[in-house]
Amino acid sequence: MIGYIVRRLLSISVTFVVVSILVFVMMHAIPGGPFDATEMPVSEAVRAKIMAQYGLDQPLYMQYLKYMWGVLHFDFGVPFQSPGETVIELLSRAWIPSLVLGGAGVLIGAPLGIILGLCAALNRNSWIDYLASALATLGLTIPVFVISMLLILVFAVWLGWLPASGWGSPESWILPIIAYAAIPLATYARYTRSAMLDTLNKPFVTVLRAKGLSERDVIFKHVLRNSAIPMVTVFLPMFIGTATGSIFVEAMFRVPGLGAYFVSSIESRDYPLEMALVLIITLMFCVAYFLADIAYALLNPRIRLGGK
Amino acid sequence: MPLVEIENLSVSFSSPDGQVQAVRDVSLTLEHGQSLGIVGESGSGKSVSLMALLRLLPTQSATVRATKLRLDGVDMLTCPKNELAGVRGKVASLIFQDPMASFDPLFKIADQLTETVLAHFDVSKSEAEQRVLSMLNRVEMPDPNRVMSSYPHQLSGGMLQRAMIAMALICEPKILIADEPTTALDVTVQAQILQLIGDLQQETGMGLIMITHDLGVVAETVNDIVVMYGGKVMEQTTVFDLFEAPRHPYAQALLASIPGQVAGKRKLREIPGQAPNPLAPPAGCPFHFRCEKADAKCVEQMPVLQRFGPNHATACLKVMS
Amino acid sequence: MNNALELRGLNKSFYKKQGGLGLFGSNLVEHRAVDDVSIKIPERKIVGLVGESGSGKSTVGLMAMRLLEPSDGAIILNGTDITKLSSDELKPHRAQMQIIFQDSYSSLNPMMTLWEIVAEPFVIHKMHDTKTRRAKANELLEIVGLGGMFANRYPHELSGGQRQRVSIAHALALKPKVLIADEPTSALDVSVKAQVINLLHDLSDEMGLSILFISHELSVVRSLVDEIVVMHRGRIVEHAETEQIFQNAQHPYTQSLLDSIPVLNPKLRKRRSFRSQEDIAAEIPKLPLAQFTSQSNPKMAQIAHGHLVEAIPMEGASS
Numbered sequence: 001m002i003g004y005i006v007r008r009l010l011s012i013s014v015t016f017v018v019v020s021i022l023v024f025v026m027m028h029a030i031p032g033g034p035f036d037a038t039e040m041p042v043s044e045a046v047r048a049k050i051m052a053q054y055g056l057d058q059p060l061y062m063q064y065l066k067y068m069w070g071v072l073h074f075d076f077g078v079p080f081q082s083p084g085e086t087v088i089e090l091l092s093r094a095w096i097p098s099l100v101l102g103g104a105g106v107l108i109g110a111p112l113g114i115i116l117g118l119c120a121a122l123n124r125n126s127w128i129d130y131l132a133s134a135l136a137t138l139g140l141t142i143p144v145f146v147i148s149m150l151l152i153l154v155f156a157v158w159l160g161w162l163p164a165s166g167w168g169s170p171e172s173w174i175l176p177i178i179a180y181a182a183i184p185l186a187t188y189a190r191y192t193r194s195a196m197l198d199t200l201n202k203p204f205v206t207v208l209r210a211k212g213l214s215e216r217d218v219i220f221k222h223v224l225r226n227s228a229i230p231m232v233t234v235f236l237p238m239f240i241g242t243a244t245g246s247i248f249v250e251a252m253f254r255v256p257g258l259g260a261y262f263v264s265s266i267e268s269r270d271y272p273l274e275m276a277l278v279l280i281i282t283l284m285f286c287v288a289y290f291l292a293d294i295a296y297a298l299l300n301p302r303i304r305l306g307g308k
Numbered sequence: 309m310p311l312v313e314i315e316n317l318s319v320s321f322s323s324p325d326g327q328v329q330a331v332r333d334v335s336l337t338l339e340h341g342q343s344l345g346i347v348g349e350s351g352s353g354k355s356v357s358l359m360a361l362l363r364l365l366p367t368q369s370a371t372v373r374a375t376k377l378r379l380d381g382v383d384m385l386t387c388p389k390n391e392l393a394g395v396r397g398k399v400a401s402l403i404f405q406d407p408m409a410s411f412d413p414l415f416k417i418a419d420q421l422t423e424t425v426l427a428h429f430d431v432s433k434s435e436a437e438q439r440v441l442s443m444l445n446r447v448e449m450p451d452p453n454r455v456m457s458s459y460p461h462q463l464s465g466g467m468l469q470r471a472m473i474a475m476a477l478i479c480e481p482k483i484l485i486a487d488e489p490t491t492a493l494d495v496t497v498q499a500q501i502l503q504l505i506g507d508l509q510q511e512t513g514m515g516l517i518m519i520t521h522d523l524g525v526v527a528e529t530v531n532d533i534v535v536m537y538g539g540k541v542m543e544q545t546t547v548f549d550l551f552e553a554p555r556h557p558y559a560q561a562l563l564a565s566i567p568g569q570v571a572g573k574r575k576l577r578e579i580p581g582q583a584p585n586p587l588a589p590p591a592g593c594p595f596h597f598r599c600e601k602a603d604a605k606c607v608e609q610m611p612v613l614q615r616f617g618p619n620h621a622t623a624c625l626k627v628m629s
Numbered sequence: 630m631n632n633a634l635e636l637r638g639l640n641k642s643f644y645k646k647q648g649g650l651g652l653f654g655s656n657l658v659e660h661r662a663v664d665d666v667s668i669k670i671p672e673r674k675i676v677g678l679v680g681e682s683g684s685g686k687s688t689v690g691l692m693a694m695r696l697l698e699p700s701d702g703a704i705i706l707n708g709t710d711i712t713k714l715s716s717d718e719l720k721p722h723r724a725q726m727q728i729i730f731q732d733s734y735s736s737l738n739p740m741m742t743l744w745e746i747v748a749e750p751f752v753i754h755k756m757h758d759t760k761t762r763r764a765k766a767n768e769l770l771e772i773v774g775l776g777g778m779f780a781n782r783y784p785h786e787l788s789g790g791q792r793q794r795v796s797i798a799h800a801l802a803l804k805p806k807v808l809i810a811d812e813p814t815s816a817l818d819v820s821v822k823a824q825v826i827n828l829l830h831d832l833s834d835e836m837g838l839s840i841l842f843i844s845h846e847l848s849v850v851r852s853l854v855d856e857i858v859v860m861h862r863g864r865i866v867e868h869a870e871t872e873q874i875f876q877n878a879q880h881p882y883t884q885s886l887l888d889s890i891p892v893l894n895p896k897l898r899k900r901r902s903f904r905s906q907e908d909i910a911a912e913i914p915k916l917p918l919a920q921f922t923s924q925s926n927p928k929m930a931q932i933a934h935g936h937l938v939e940a941i942p943m944e945g946a947s948s
Contacts, residue, residue, distance in 0.1 A: 124368055202409065203404055206402075209396065210362060210396050210397065211402075211424045211427065212393045212395070212398055212424070212427050212428055212479070214427070222414075226414060229414075300413075301414060301461070305459065349819055495845055495847065496681065496885055499889035503900065522819075523819075523893065524848075524890070524891025524892075524893055527891055528895075548895050551894060562819060565819065565820065566819070567822070567823065567853070568848025568849060568851035568890075571851075571872050572852075573675075573871065575826075575827045575831075575852075576823040576826055576827055577823065579820040579821075583788065
């Protein structure tokens with residue numbers, strides 16, 4: 001088990017480094033730079049001074065190593081578009097609306113989705129199964145900005161109950177969170193249902209019933225635990241994915257979150273900010289996959305104890 | 309009162325392609341302490357009949373009809389759900405083909421066996437574990453203490469099937485239903501498991517139903533036989549009569565097609581054609597289009613099970629005349 | 630007699646990690662899945678390779694096809710050593726030898742009709758035009774008993790036995806000399822099993838096919854093959870003509886396999902005693918060194934013409 005953890009840690013660290021190199025190289029490979037003549041009409045001498053100030057005149061690998069050395073000390077540099085603060089300061093300010101929106105969306109959508117999926121699987125071919133399948137299909141096929149527009153139209157424009165956009169008061173949070181919760185609700189419901197049905201169709205479930213276990217024990221002691229294995233491995237990374245991926249919803253409801261900075265950092269070639277965002281999201285995914293691997297191993301004796 | 313009474317049992321499944329008629333009008337009985345083999349190929353309805361008896365078929369897709377479906381006097385058709393759990397495992401136990409798939413991979417063998425005891429008896433956990441250990445010894449499990457603390461993936465197929473038999477018998481059921489219990493095992497282990505099942509039946513006096521496609525298995529283990537084909541009973545007799553004087557053309561052909569009965573490389577007697585389509589079973593005898601003896605009557609008319617003597621019944625128009 | 634296929638001293642080792650962190654590969658343990666296996670398949674003959682799960686019999690079949698690289702040993706197909714050929718050099722030889730498996734369903738492309746499946750080898754080897762391909766495919770389907778309307782059907786419309794016939798037709802397309810059949814009848818129902826066994830019979834008799842028939846079913850092997858090779862834990866323990874094995878088996882493992890065949894007569898039911906692994910090891914025959922096929926590396930002793938048994942060499946022991 002310790003060997004397994006060490007191996008997973010190593011492979012995740014390698015992933016992290018490879019992603020950081022790839023992103024760094026790709027970022028610089030795109031034609032154009034932050035201080036091009038079109039962006040900043042200044043003399044060549046001044047441009048060279050600015051480039052030197054930000055270290056952009058050095059070879060790429062030096063820039064990378066320097067940046068990563070800083071990252072190791074939690075120094076992500078200074079954003080080009082807002083030089084008055086560090087990247088960390090900017091992110092900690094913009095992070096909050098995104099975190100509230102993404103977190104609340106997942107915390108509402110995921111449990112509801114899991115419950116819906118469970119009910120659907122346990123009452124196969126009943127009305128609740130059909131309802132769950134319909135909701136899941138709608139949630140997955142209708143783009144989130146269409147859902148957002150519908151919500152704005154109904155609750156803000158027609159009924160006038162809630163504000164259409166902004167992030168000032170708590171009532172302005174409600175619509176974006178509902179819109180965003182639709183995605184995890186649909187995916188979690190779908191995945192839970194299929195993981196449960198997968199387990200329910202296994203021969204050992206028939207054996208459990210045949211030996212006289214009550215249906216409650218069959219489901220709660222055995223089926224749920226077996227279904228949990230594929231569920232945690234998918235849900236943990238998915239959780240991070242949804243908690244960070246609210247760009248569209250933020251744009252629709254004009255939430256001043258990370259999404260806006262992410263887009264503008266790419267547009268304006270704000271290397272330090274762009275890199276910091278990618279690294280943080282990658283790190284979160286890496287941690288999520290690592291936790292998922294550990295959970296998988298803890299739940300599965302075949303991994304925990306090694307094979308025959 | 310017989311241990312098992314099945315009368316006019318029919319089972320169909322709804323599928324995207326229509327109704328699959330898996331079992332058609334099957335009747336059979338088993339007295340206490342007796343052994344019965346149900347022989348048939350895949351799709352003959354042999355497993356489905358017994359799953360229907362224990363009400364283990366999925367309620368959403370399976371339709372079960374019967375004039376009588378009794379297990380040790382309990383009417384399984386009307387038995388309420390919460391009482392069914394008390395019958396399963398206590399009155400009748402099942403073992404299946406693939407021992408690896410029969411255990412929950414996440415629990416130790418000890419947990420899965422004690423759980424069975426605790427489901428039926430009001431005893432302490434340590435008392436239940438004691439029973440498990442002595443049962444494992446009874447099925448001649450090598451190193452039972454190690455087996456108890458093992459997970460399924462740590463044991464061989466043969467050991468798991470022994471553990472499965474122990475789990476099936478731990479609540480001293482009145483009948484053991486074994487559904488292809490040796491098909492997934494290695495040849496040398498197969499013979500050991502069959503002998504073990506036979507021994508345990510003798511010792512405990514329980515009834516035994518052996519569901520199999522393998523005539524060799526029934527020749528070794530049971531006294532009575534039901535031959536099924538296309539969801540119907542073709543022949544019902546003692547194992548001795550079946551091997552000595554099979555009456556139904558299907559039973560005859562089946563016995564003749566077994567490879568390796570005589571010395572020398574030779575071609576086998578084959579049964580031409582394929583099993584009938586369960587979505588649209590033929591109107592007449594299900595075997596008619598593979599049968600050498602069939603004529604126009606067999607195509608139209610469904611033969612009924614006809615008695616010949618006290619221990620032999622056959623469903624064939626050609627045998628009657 | 631010429632050998633269509635000869636396997637000479639095949640070995641296959643797998644390495645398993647044992648204990649520790651397993652990071653540095655220092656504690657790898659060798660596991661010999663196949664240990665010094667030599668088999669000759671004479672032209673037009675069927676050789677049965679018999680053993681239980683884990684005996685290494687399927688690994689031998691895969692190595693013969695070069696689907697798995699042997700750790701050591703040689704594969705000689707129609708007199709040509711194909712052990713070290715590159716995949717380009719191997720291609721013309723590949724047509725000479727084909728393999729079929731137990732699970733025929735997963736090896737048939739569900740999107741293709743039967744004639745397309747059977748004609749696929751022609752496409753791969755760029756042979757014939759479409760019309761000829763189709764005609765030849767129909768001919769092959771006819772041979773395996775799936776003539777007429779079957780050509781345009783899809784695999785999911787077939788029963789297990791019919792699918793196995795399609796994979797046999799597919800394997801026959803390039804007129805191979807050798808067929809490796811890995812448990813082709815084990816998943817089939819009793820009433821169709823005989824059909825497939827008889828088909829293999831005819832192919833060997835009428836088309837001159839040489840077959841390596843890998844199986845755990847001794848009763849099937851008895852009616853089909855000319856010689857039997859018994860494998861146990863990666864090694865050959867006995868090799869003789871079929872009836873010689875059935876009537877005069879010398880190795881304790883072969884005997885325990887034979888003892889476990891069910892007796893098809895309920896009147897002859899009897900209690901059996903079973904050999905443990907220790908019993909088998911203790912009962913391996915001890916024979917004088919002169920009887921061994923190789924005096925320098927004694928493993929197999931010849932006890933009669935063409936009857937080889939794994940034995941322990943004894944100085945001065947009487948046979």
